[in-house]
Amino acid sequence: MAFRWKNDLTHADVTPENAWLNRRQILAGAAGLGIGAIAGPVMASDGLEPNTLEEITSYNNFYEFGTDKGDPKRYAGALTTEPWSIEIDGMVDRPGTYDVTEIMEQMTIEERIYRFRCVEAWSMVIPWNGFELADLLALAGVQDRARYVAFETLYRPDEMRGQRFPIIEWPYVEGLRMDEALHPLTIMATGIYGKPLPNQNGAPIRVVVPWKYGFKSIKSVVKITLTDDEPPASWNRLQPREYGFYSNVNPNVDHPRWSQATERKIGGGLFSKRIPTLMFNGYEEEVARLYEGMDLTRYF
Numbered sequence: 001m002a003f004r005w006k007n008d009l010t011h012a013d014v015t016p017e018n019a020w021l022n023r024r025q026i027l028a029g030a031a032g033l034g035i036g037a038i039a040g041p042v043m044a045s046d047g048l049e050p051n052t053l054e055e056i057t058s059y060n061n062f063y064e065f066g067t068d069k070g071d072p073k074r075y076a077g078a079l080t081t082e083p084w085s086i087e088i089d090g091m092v093d094r095p096g097t098y099d100v101t102e103i104m105e106q107m108t109i110e111e112r113i114y115r116f117r118c119v120e121a122w123s124m125v126i127p128w129n130g131f132e133l134a135d136l137l138a139l140a141g142v143q144d145r146a147r148y149v150a151f152e153t154l155y156r157p158d159e160m161r162g163q164r165f166p167i168i169e170w171p172y173v174e175g176l177r178m179d180e181a182l183h184p185l186t187i188m189a190t191g192i193y194g195k196p197l198p199n200q201n202g203a204p205i206r207v208v209v210p211w212k213y214g215f216k217s218i219k220s221v222v223k224i225t226l227t228d229d230e231p232p233a234s235w236n237r238l239q240p241r242e243y244g245f246y247s248n249v250n251p252n253v254d255h256p257r258w259s260q261a262t263e264r265k266i267g268g269g270l271f272s273k274r275i276p277t278l279m280f281n282g283y284e285e286e287v288a289r290l291y292e293g294m295d296l297t298r299y300f
């Protein structure tokens with residue numbers, strides 16, 4: 001497959017997003033974020049056009065703020081994201097509380113233009129800024145016996161009004177197998193279009209795993225635990241027959257209540273039409289080896 005994930009294309013080549021037309025503005029924005037540099041490979045989405053910032057920030061799933069697609073934009077402004085720290089514990093050499101500003105000072109922030117596919121069969125193309133999860137885990141020093149990484153979202157019902165209702169068991173939790181967590185495509189996102197991550201997208205820091213359904217990309221992370229047991233995952237715990245632990249994007253394995261063969265890309269208005277869903281969301285060349293020999297209908 002000719003899917004290209006390392007090249008010189010930035011989304012400034014493929015989108016008119018104003019803030020990004022001027023290279024100096026990009027660097028100024030980086031300074032404003034306390035980021036040392038923007039460097040490294042850009043992962044473009046092979047001709048797919050990134051969604052606008054307006055689309056990416058107006059149509060969201062973030063049940064901590066409500067279940068309507070517009071609720072996160074409407075209510076996530078109430079969330080205080082500074083200061084913010086991530087507790088890293090479990091099977092690591094240096095467990096502790098890591099301040100996000102200090103983490104970011106040690107990381108190289110890259111731009112990654114990724115496809116994003118929700119299990120509900122809609123999709124976007126999002127130009128994230130962030131760093132590889134592997135680099136964060138290296139700060140804490142992963143021990144050999146660790147086999148999984150567990151993640152937890154903030155629990156703060158005062159500011160997250162959705163948490164006052166028992167929609168899911170709070171806090172939202174997710175998990176990855178170690179090789180998935182260490183894969184270079186897996187990032188901690190801290191921005192979109194060079195701006196700090198908007199609250200409705202999981203500020204100040206969230207996971208992005210582009211070959212899995214969107215719910216694996218847990219938002220507003222406050223805790224990371226290295227473990228030797230498969231960790232609980234919120235949607236899997238709620239409805240294991242419908243949402244597997246792996247939840248790799250797979251057009252050949254339908255959700256019990258709908259087809260996963262196609263998706264509706266957000267935007268495009270009247271002329272938007274369904275497009276085929278790609279195996280591993282288009283990242284097959286990069287990730288298929290992780291699942292060699294696994295029955296993907298059983299481990300869905």
Ligand SMILES: Nc1nc2c(c(=O)[nH]1)N[C@H]1C(S)=C(S)[C@@H](COP(=O)(O)O)O[C@H]1N2
Pocket residue numbers: 056059060061062063064116117118119153172200201202213214215216217218219220
């Ligand atoms: N904490 C938390 N993380 C979450 C969710 C959520 O409700 N709470 N929703 C998930 C789902 S279903 C999707 S599709 C994506 C949506 O990300 P976006 O709003 O940035 O597009 O976030 C995922 N991460």
Ligand SMILES: [Mo]
Pocket residue numbers: 061117118119120213214215
């Ligand atoms: Mo989703």
